[in-house]
Amino acid sequence: MSAAEIDLRFTLNGREVQARVPSHTLLLDLVRERFGLKGSKRSCDMEVCGACTMMLDGNLVSSCTTLAADADGRAVVTVEGLTPAAGLSRVQEALVLHGAVQCGFCTPGFVVAITHLLQQHPNADDEQIRRHLRGNLCRCTGYVKILAAVRSLAGTEPGLQPLAHERT
Amino acid sequence: MIRFDSLSEARPDSIDKVTGRAVYATDLDIPGMLHGHVVRSTAVHARIRALDVGAARAAPGVVDVLCGADVASLGCWGLVLKDRPILALDKVRYVGEPIAVVIADSAEAAENAAELVEVDYAALPRVPDSKAALAPGAALVHESHSPLEDFYFRGGARPIDGTNVFHRFLSEVGDVAAAEAAAAHVHEDHFSFPPVFHYALEPHTAIADFREDGLTIWSGAQSPAGVQKVVSRLFGLPLAKVRIVVPYVGGGFGGKASVKIEPLVAAASWKVRRPVRIAQSLSDSMLTCRRLGARITIRTAVDREGLILAKSADIVLDGGAYADTGSAVATKAANRIIGPYVIPNLRLEARAVYTNTVPGAAFRSIGGPQAVWAAECHMDNVAAAIGLSPVEFRLRNLAARGQRIRPDLRPLDMDMGELMGLVRQAMGAASAATGPDARGLALAASDPGIVAIGNALVRLKIDGSVLVAMASVEIGQGVHATMARIAAETLNQPFGSVTVLPTDTGTAPFDWGTGASRSTVIVGASVEAAALDAATQMLDLAAEALAQDRTALALVPGGIATPQGFRSFHEVFHLAYGVDSGEVIGRGALNPRSRGGALREAPLFWETAAGMAEIDVDEDTGAIRLRRYASAADVGRVINRVSAEGQDEGASVQGLGHTLFEALEFEDGQPVNASPVDYNIPTLDDVPDDFHTILVEHHDGPGPGGAKGMGEGAILPIAPAIANALFARYGVRVNDLPLTPEKVWRALRARS
Ligand code: FES
Ligand code: FES
Numbered sequence: 001m002s003a004a005e006i007d008l009r010f011t012l013n014g015r016e017v018q019a020r021v022p023s024h025t026l027l028l029d030l031v032r033e034r035f036g037l038k039g040s041k042r043s044c045d046m047e048v049c050g051a052c053t054m055m056l057d058g059n060l061v062s063s064c065t066t067l068a069a070d071a072d073g074r075a076v077v078t079v080e081g082l083t084p085a086a087g088l089s090r091v092q093e094a095l096v097l098h099g100a101v102q103c104g105f106c107t108p109g110f111v112v113a114i115t116h117l118l119q120q121h122p123n124a125d126d127e128q129i130r131r132h133l134r135g136n137l138c139r140c141t142g143y144v145k146i147l148a149a150v151r152s153l154a155g156t157e158p159g160l161q162p163l164a165h166e167r168t
Numbered sequence: 169m170i171r172f173d174s175l176s177e178a179r180p181d182s183i184d185k186v187t188g189r190a191v192y193a194t195d196l197d198i199p200g201m202l203h204g205h206v207v208r209s210t211a212v213h214a215r216i217r218a219l220d221v222g223a224a225r226a227a228p229g230v231v232d233v234l235c236g237a238d239v240a241s242l243g244c245w246g247l248v249l250k251d252r253p254i255l256a257l258d259k260v261r262y263v264g265e266p267i268a269v270v271i272a273d274s275a276e277a278a279e280n281a282a283e284l285v286e287v288d289y290a291a292l293p294r295v296p297d298s299k300a301a302l303a304p305g306a307a308l309v310h311e312s313h314s315p316l317e318d319f320y321f322r323g324g325a326r327p328i329d330g331t332n333v334f335h336r337f338l339s340e341v342g343d344v345a346a347a348e349a350a351a352a353h354v355h356e357d358h359f360s361f362p363p364v365f366h367y368a369l370e371p372h373t374a375i376a377d378f379r380e381d382g383l384t385i386w387s388g389a390q391s392p393a394g395v396q397k398v399v400s401r402l403f404g405l406p407l408a409k410v411r412i413v414v415p416y417v418g419g420g421f422g423g424k425a426s427v428k429i430e431p432l433v434a435a436a437s438w439k440v441r442r443p444v445r446i447a448q449s450l451s452d453s454m455l456t457c458r459r460l461g462a463r464i465t466i467r468t469a470v471d472r473e474g475l476i477l478a479k480s481a482d483i484v485l486d487g488g489a490y491a492d493t494g495s496a497v498a499t500k501a502a503n504r505i506i507g508p509y510v511i512p513n514l515r516l517e518a519r520a521v522y523t524n525t526v527p528g529a530a531f532r533s534i535g536g537p538q539a540v541w542a543a544e545c546h547m548d549n550v551a552a553a554i555g556l557s558p559v560e561f562r563l564r565n566l567a568a569r570g571q572r573i574r575p576d577l578r579p580l581d582m583d584m585g586e587l588m589g590l591v592r593q594a595m596g597a598a599s600a601a602t603g604p605d606a607r608g609l610a611l612a613a614s615d616p617g618i619v620a621i622g623n624a625l626v627r628l629k630i631d632g633s634v635l636v637a638m639a640s641v642e643i644g645q646g647v648h649a650t651m652a653r654i655a656a657e658t659l660n661q662p663f664g665s666v667t668v669l670p671t672d673t674g675t676a677p678f679d680w681g682t683g684a685s686r687s688t689v690i691v692g693a694s695v696e697a698a699a700l701d702a703a704t705q706m707l708d709l710a711a712e713a714l715a716q717d718r719t720a721l722a723l724v725p726g727g728i729a730t731p732q733g734f735r736s737f738h739e740v741f742h743l744a745y746g747v748d749s750g751e752v753i754g755r756g757a758l759n760p761r762s763r764g765g766a767l768r769e770a771p772l773f774w775e776t777a778a779g780m781a782e783i784d785v786d787e788d789t790g791a792i793r794l795r796r797y798a799s800a801a802d803v804g805r806v807i808n809r810v811s812a813e814g815q816d817e818g819a820s821v822q823g824l825g826h827t828l829f830e831a832l833e834f835e836d837g838q839p840v841n842a843s844p845v846d847y848n849i850p851t852l853d854d855v856p857d858d859f860h861t862i863l864v865e866h867h868d869g870p871g872p873g874g875a876k877g878m879g880e881g882a883i884l885p886i887a888p889a890i891a892n893a894l895f896a897r898y899g900v901r902v903n904d905l906p907l908t909p910e911k912v913w914r915a916l917r918a919r920s
Contacts, residue, residue, distance in 0.1 A: 037188070038188070038191070038195040039187070039188015039189070040188070041192075041194070041369070041370070041418070042194065043369040043370065043371065043418075043450055043844075044450050044844035044845075045449055045450065045844075046843070046844050046845055048844045048845060049369060049450075049844065051369055078188070079186075079187065079188035080187075080188050083186075083187040083188065088175070088183065088186060088187065091186075092183075092186035092187060093175065093186075095182070095186050096175060096178045096179075096182045096183055096186055097174075097175070097178060098810065099178075099179075099182075099808075099809075099810025099811055099813070099814050100814075101179070101181075101182035101185050101186060102419075102644030102645065102646075102811075102814055102815075102818060103185075103368070103369070103370070103416070103417060103418045103419040103420075103643055103644030104181070104182065104184070104185025104186075104190050104416060104418070104644065105192065105368075105369040105370045105418030105419060106369050107185045107186055108185075108186075108188045111186055111188075126857070129852075130852050130853055133852050134851045134852050134853050135851075136852075137369065137849060137851060138369075139366075139367050139368060139369055139419050139421070139818075139822070139849060140419055140644045140814075140818045141814055141817060141818050141821075142814070142817035142818040142819075142820055142821030142822070142850075142855060142859075143817075143821065143850075143851075143852045143855045144813075144814075144817040144821075144855060144859050144861070145810065145813075145814055145817065146852070147852065147855070
C-alpha cells in the first residue's frame with residue numbers, strides 16, 4: 001500500500017529532526033518507531049487515558065490521535081525531553097519520592113502533564129491540579145500519592161525549568 | 169507526609185519509569201519480528217460453517233494466516249479444565265474469541281488484511297448469562313468436561329456432566345437447618361456483582377520466537393511458570409527449552425495471571441518460524457478476560473442476643489466461555505463470604521458456570537469483592553432487622569485472634585476488632601455537612617497466599633555487590649525492590665549494592681506466580697533463605713581463609729568484620745582461591761515441607777481489611793460522592809511504606825470503580841461497552857482528599873521479619889461500606905452493583 005508520503009521537519013526534545021512518513025502516520029508511532037523514543041505509551045489509543053501525552057508547541061496533546069503531520073515545523077517534547085542528562089527533574093523526583101509510581105505505564109504521561117501544569121500554574125491549587133490531570137488515568141495508585149507529589153511541588157518554587165534542573 | 173527520604177532509598181524501578189526508560193513487552197523489538205493481528209468472532213455462539221482467509225493471505229505485507237485447522241492437532245489447553253482451543257475450529261463461544269491470526273511484516277498490514285477474512289456462522293442457541301446457563305434444557309457452551317487434577321492448583325475443577333456448571337464447591341459445617349429452626353430471626357438477601365474489566369493500562373502483548381532449539385516468549389505475564397508449563401505441553405517441548413521473559417508489566421491485577429494470549433502467539437511463531445508479536449489494543453483486552461460476575465443468595469440465622477447461629481450462601485459465578493481459573497474464584501468466593509465471624513453452622517455453595525461471554529479470570533482477591541459485597545451489606549440488614557447498630561452486631565460476632573472461622577482454615581492471625589477501631593478512629597467525628605449517619609462500615613477476611621512453592625538464588629560477588637534471581641514479576645507492586653531490601657538486610661549490605669535480575673525463567677528458579685498476595689511471603693522467605701545461605705558460605709570461606717573462629721566473624725558492608733579489623737570480600741576470595749575472583753551462590757526455597765510442614769495449612773496467612781466510608785448523595789440525581797474513606801489492614805510488617813500504602817490506596821480506588829460505575833455489560837451475549845470510550849474507571853476527580861490508609865504491624869506473619877502478604881484486601885470493604893452508608897443515611901438498599909445514579913435515584917424515589 002503506497003500511501004502518500006510527506007516530509008516533516010520539527011524539533012524533538014530540542015533537536016532538529018526530519019522524517020519522511022506516510023501521511024496518516026500518528027505522532028505516537030513516529031516518535032516510538034521512527035525515533036525509538038519509547039517512553040510515551042500506547043494504552044487506550046482513543047484519547048482517553050493520557051499515557052501517550054506529549055507537548056506540542058507547549059500544549060498537551062494525546063499523541064495517539066495526533067497526526068505526525070501536525071508536528072511539522074513545531075516543537076515536540078516527550079518524557080525523554082523532560083529527563084535531565086543526569087538525575088531527575090523535580091517532577092520526576094517528587095513522583096519517585098512520594099511512591100506515586102507503581103506499574104509506571106501511566107507515568108510518562110503524568111510527568112509530561114504535571115510539568116505542563118506547573119509551567120502554567122506554578123502554585124496550582126487542588127482545583128487546578130484536578131482539572132489539569134483528570135485526563136490522565138492511573139489504574140494502580142488510586143491517585144493519592146500522585147496528588148501528594150504534585151502538591152509538594154506546587155508553590156514550592158516559582159516556575160519550573162526541568163531541563164535546567166540537574167541532580168546527581 | 170510519608171515519603172522516601174532520598175532517591176537512593178527509593179525503588180529503582182520507579183526511577184526507570186519516571187524517565188521513560190523502563191521497558192515493557194510493548195516496547196520490545198526482536199530482530200526479524202513479524203506482527204500478528206487477531207481476527208475475532210463477531211458471533212455470540214455459532215458453528216463456523218466456512219472460514220475464508222484467501223484474500224487476507226494475498227494482501228500486501230502478509231506472510232501467513234494462522235487458522236484453527238493449523239493448530240487442531242495441538243489440542244486444547246487450560247488451567248483447571250482442558251477446555252480451550254488455541255483458535256476456534258468448529259465453533260465460537262463468545263464475541264471476541266480468536267478465529268485466526270494474520271501475520272504480516274507490519275502491524276498495520278496485518279490489521280488491514282484481517283478485515284478481509286470472511287467467516288460464515290450458523291448461529292447456535294445462546295447462553296447469555298448465568299441464569300440462562302442454569303435453566304433446565306439450557307444450551308451447552310461445552311458439550312463435555314475434561315478436568316485437570318493438581319495441574320495448576322491443588323485439586324481441580326468439579327464440573328457437573330451435561331450442564332454448564334464447570335465447578336461446584338460445597339462446604340457444610342454443623343446443621344444449618346436445625347440452627348435456623350431454633351433461631352430468633354432468619355434473614356435472607358439477594359445480591360449481584362457485575363463482570364468488571366481489569367483495565368491494566370498496558371494491554372496484553374506478547375512476542376514468541378519458536379526455533380529448532382526451543383521457544384522464547386516475552387510477555388507481561390504474571391505467572392511465567394504457568395505459561396511455560398502450558399506451552400511446553402501444547403508443543404511437546406521440554407520445560408528447559410521454553411523460556412519465558414517478563415519485562416516490566418504495565419499492570420495486571422489478575423488479568424495477566426495464569427495463561428492468556430501466549431499459546432496463540434507461540435502458535436503464530438510456530439507456523440512461520442519467525443518471531444511474531446501480538447500487541448492487543450485495550451479494546452481487544454476487554455474481550456480477553458474480566459472479573460466473574462456473581463449472583464448471591466445469603467441467609468443468616470441469629471439468636472435473641474444477636475449471635476449468629478448459622479449462615480448459608482448460594483453463589484453463582486458467571487465464568488464466561490472458558491474456565492481459566494474460575495473454579496478457584498468460586499471456591500474462594502465461598503471461603504471469603506464467611507467473614508471474620510464465629511459462625512457455628514455453615515452451608516456454602518458456589519458454582520461457576522459457562523456462558524457465551526468473555527472468559528472470566530482472576531482479578532485482585534479472586535471471588536472476594538463479590539462475596540464481601542453480599543456478606544457485609546447483609547450484615548447491616550440483619551443488624552437493622554434485630555435493632556442492633558452495625559458496629560455492635562459485628563462486635564458481638566467477631567472471631568478473636570487465634571479462632572477459626574471454619575474448621576479447615578488456619579486460625580485468624582489478626583485482631584479484626586483492632587482494625588475496626590482504627591478506621592473508626594481515623595474517621596473521627598462525622599462532618600457537619602453530611603450529618604452523623606452517612607457512614608458505612610465493612611470488614612473482610614480473605615485467604616490468599618496459595619501454592620507455597622518458591623525458590624531464589626542470591627549471589628554475593630567479590631566486590632560486595634549482590635545478584636538476586638527469582639521469578640516474581642515487577643508489575644508495579646515493587647516486588648523487585650522488596651527482594652533487594654530483604655537480600656540487603658540479610659547480608660548486611662547497602663540496598664544499592666543489590667541488583668535484582670529481570671524476570672526470566674532461563675535464569676530464575678521456579679516460582680508458582682505473582683498473585684494472591686503471595687510474593688513477599690513465599691518468594692521473600694526464599695530470598696531471605698538464599699541470602700542466609702550465601703552469608704553462611706561467605707563466613708565459612710572467610711573463617712577458613714583467615715584461620716579465624718567462624719563465630720568471631722560478621723558480615724559488614726563490603727566485607728567481613730574480624731577481631732583484627734575489616735577484611736574486604738576481595739581479600740577473602742584472594743586468600744581463599746589465590747586469585748581475586750569468584751562468588752558465593754546462596755540457594756533458598758520454600759515449599760509445603762518447609763518449617764516442619766507449618767506452611768501446609770491454608771491460608772498461609774489471613775489478609776484482612778476494614779473500611780469505613782462517608783458519602784454525599786445528590787438526591788436530585790442519585791449520584792453518590794465518596795467524601796472520606798479509611799481502610800486498615802494487618803500486614804504483619806511493612807517493608808516499604810509508601811509502596812505498601814500505595815497498594816491499598818490503589819485497591820480501594822479500584823473498588824470505588826466497581827462500587828459506583830464499572831460494569832462490563834453484555835446484551836444477549838453481545839458486549840455493549842467493551843471500549844475505553846464507553847468503559848470508565850476512576851479518575852483523580854473521584855478520589856476524596858480525606859483518604860486514610862492504615863497499616864498494622866505485629867511482626868507475626870510467615871514472611872521475612874514477620875511480613876504477611878498484602879495489596880488485595882483493601883479492594884474488599886469499599887463497596888459494602890458505601891452501600892451501608894447509603895442504607896444508614898437514607899434507609900435504601902441497592903442490591904446490585906454498581907450503585908449508579910439511576911439505581912440510587914430510583915431507590916430514593918421508591919422510598920418516598
Ligand atoms: S493512548 Fe493516547 S490517550 Fe490513551
Ligand atoms: S502506575 Fe500503573 S497505571 Fe499508573
